Amino acid sequence: MLEFLELLGKTARGSFAKLGRATFFLMHVLAGIREVLPRPNLLNKQLYSVGVLSFLIIAISGLFVGMVLGLQGYYILSDFGADESLGLMVAASLVRELGPVVSALLFAGRAGSALTAEIGLMKATEQLSGMEMMAVDPINRIITPRFLAGLISTPLLAAIFSSIGVMGGHLVGVGMLGVDDGAFWAQMQNGIDFNEDIINGVIKSVVFGFVVSWIALFEGYDSVPTSEGVSRATTRTVVNSAFSILGLDFILTALMFGDI
Amino acid sequence: MPTSASSTNHIVSVENLSFSRGTRKIFDDVSLNIPRGKVTAIMGPSGTGKTTLLKLIGGQLYPNAGRILVDGQNVHQLKTRELYNLRKRMGMLFQSGALLTDMNVYDNVAFPLREHTHLPESMIRTLVLMKLQAVGLRGAHQLMPNELSGGMARRVALARAIALDPMMIMYDEPFTGQDPISMGALVHLIKSLNTTLGLTSIIVSHDVHETAAIADYIYVLSEGRIVGQGTPQQLASSDSAWVQQFMNGDADGPVHFHYPARDYLDDLLTAK
Numbered sequence: 001m002l003e004f005l006e007l008l009g010k011t012a013r014g015s016f017a018k019l020g021r022a023t024f025f026l027m028h029v030l031a032g033i034r035e036v037l038p039r040p041n042l043l044n045k046q047l048y049s050v051g052v053l054s055f056l057i058i059a060i061s062g063l064f065v066g067m068v069l070g071l072q073g074y075y076i077l078s079d080f081g082a083d084e085s086l087g088l089m090v091a092a093s094l095v096r097e098l099g100p101v102v103s104a105l106l107f108a109g110r111a112g113s114a115l116t117a118e119i120g121l122m123k124a125t126e127q128l129s130g131m132e133m134m135a136v137d138p139i140n141r142i143i144t145p146r147f148l149a150g151l152i153s154t155p156l157l158a159a160i161f162s163s164i165g166v167m168g169g170h171l172v173g174v175g176m177l178g179v180d181d182g183a184f185w186a187q188m189q190n191g192i193d194f195n196e197d198i199i200n201g202v203i204k205s206v207v208f209g210f211v212v213s214w215i216a217l218f219e220g221y222d223s224v225p226t227s228e229g230v231s232r233a234t235t236r237t238v239v240n241s242a243f244s245i246l247g248l249d250f251i252l253t254a255l256m257f258g259d260i
Numbered sequence: 261m262p263t264s265a266s267s268t269n270h271i272v273s274v275e276n277l278s279f280s281r282g283t284r285k286i287f288d289d290v291s292l293n294i295p296r297g298k299v300t301a302i303m304g305p306s307g308t309g310k311t312t313l314l315k316l317i318g319g320q321l322y323p324n325a326g327r328i329l330v331d332g333q334n335v336h337q338l339k340t341r342e343l344y345n346l347r348k349r350m351g352m353l354f355q356s357g358a359l360l361t362d363m364n365v366y367d368n369v370a371f372p373l374r375e376h377t378h379l380p381e382s383m384i385r386t387l388v389l390m391k392l393q394a395v396g397l398r399g400a401h402q403l404m405p406n407e408l409s410g411g412m413a414r415r416v417a418l419a420r421a422i423a424l425d426p427m428m429i430m431y432d433e434p435f436t437g438q439d440p441i442s443m444g445a446l447v448h449l450i451k452s453l454n455t456t457l458g459l460t461s462i463i464v465s466h467d468v469h470e471t472a473a474i475a476d477y478i479y480v481l482s483e484g485r486i487v488g489q490g491t492p493q494q495l496a497s498s499d500s501a502w503v504q505q506f507m508n509g510d511a512d513g514p515v516h517f518h519y520p521a522r523d524y525l526d527d528l529l530t531a532k
Contacts, residue, residue, distance in 0.1 A: 130358030
């Protein structure tokens with residue numbers, strides 16, 4: 001029993017210490033923004049590797065998710081003779097939930113893990129330490145541009161995911177299952193509210209982008225600088241990001257749409 | 261800009277330094293001075309915290325007790341900005357070279373110049389080519405770090421370390437894992453850069469012969485203390501059995517070949 005309590009205390013202390021380090025880290029990263037903004041080249045390079053290179057996986061996944069939504073939605077809605085609402089159903093589920101959530105999950109797997117591995121290896125090969133000794137703050141120079149790139153990319157990627165998803169739904173619903181084209185778009189136009197649905201979706205993906213970038217960069221920066229340490233950090237990035245995204249999604253949804 | 265009288269002769273003064281990692285004492289009340297303009301070596305077996313000492317001097321680690329003055333400034337009481345300004349005048353050569361792997365040789369050497377100065381690109385180009393010429397790698401400026409051999413990577417790192425014309429350079433194990441030719445090149449470079457650029461060099465190493473060949477003064481560290489010091493000649497004729505063992509590379513002596521263990525026969529004969 002005593003041993004169990006000891007272990008519990010140790011784990012709790014470890015987690016709180018890590019949370020503290022992560023918070024200091026975040027403050028440092030945010031303070032670095034004013035150093036990065038006058039140097040757009042640093043940001044551009046990261047926007048490319050974090051954002052642009054994630055485009056393909058987001059676009060393809062968006063297309064398939066939209067197509068599946070089209071299929072499933074049609075089979076359920078046609079039972080009630082409401083298959084004309086397919087456009088609304090596809091768009092609402094994408095814009096409100098699937099767009100922000102799935103694109104953030106994919107982003108964590110594609111870009112987050114890469115960021116952790118990159119930073120972890122830079123630490124292991126003394127590149128961060130070397131920068132410090134050259135009087136260059138590695139957080140400002142290396143971490144902050146990547147953080148900003150993640151923050152900017154996720155809402156854009158989520159928007160791309162949702163738009164392509166809608167096209168996928170259209171392809172299946174209108175193209176293959178014979179839902180009326182006009183009804184598909186008209187129902188969508190009527191049912192989707194700009195503030196209620198689109199803005200809330202964007203807020204969600206900004207929050208997810210913030211959290212995923214923070215987790216990925218901190219795990220890399222805090223990793224044990226060995227091959228095993230970097231591999232563990234990369235795993236933790238994906239796992240913790242997924243938990244955070246899904247947990248936060250529930251909280252945000254409850255705040256935005258729920259009457260809890 | 262020396263601020264105290266003691267800093268005129270000594271560029272680095274380590275005073276009563278103690279440092280521990282967990283329960284292990286790395287340094288126990290160590291004091292040493294690095295004279296200006298000379299090549300000073302800090303030697304000792306692996307794991308005696310030689311690299312740690314460089315990190316303490318560079319302000320990357322904090323001592324538990326004692327203080328370190330670099331050019332008259334107490335490194336661990338400086339504000340971040342002041343520390344960074346001091347670091348611009350200290351070069352450090354990491355064992356791995358610590359080159360930035362996403363840039364080629366040219367950009368690596370240009371990195372400190374671009375970060376800290378507002379020089380036009382044409383001026384940076386001239387400076388970078390001069391520094392690379394000094395280490396003999398001007399022809400390699402287009403290569404990426406992963407295309408360099410270990411010795412070349414270290415020379416590029418050296419060119420980068422002297423890019424801002426520092427007052428001193430700290431070398432962390434510069435000779436480890438080098439073939440004889442690169443080793444010879446590095447030995448020659450360290451000595452000649454020290455003279456031609458008027459630097460102060462601190463070499464941390466356990467390669468006795470190479471280091472003794474270029475060092476003006478040597479400190480030998482073991483188990484957190486200084487066990488010997490002097491010019492290479494003085495150390496070679498030292499009457500300390502420990503220093504003799506280290507300088508000659510004997511397998512057994514005050515430092516035993518065997519890790520402490522219980523009696524060998526006992527260990528073999530007792531069934532577990």
